[in-house]
Amino acid sequence: MDYITCETRKNAPKINVLICEKKCQHAKTCKPYLNYLKVQSATAALKDCPLEGEDLLSIKESPQKPSPLTVGK
Secondary structure (H helix, E strand, O other): OOEEEOOOOOOOOEEEHHHHHHHOOOOOOOHHHHHHHHHHHHHHHHHOOOOOOHHHHHHHHOOOOOOHHHHOO
16 A cells, blocks of 8 residues: 655645545645656556566577578678
């Protein structure tokens, strides 16, 4: 469960993001909530990316056929 600090409540308590999303009137203008959404969207976009060097390893490991131009030389 993810929590954000609510700036509109007294003493700025931490509140569950789902509660903020469903019940808060200020969710569309709330800076902590909007920052949370940006982080979530960025991590979701990076989730589909390959790990560092993963594509490079798969390319290097695949055997390459010699070019017909360089075989006779």
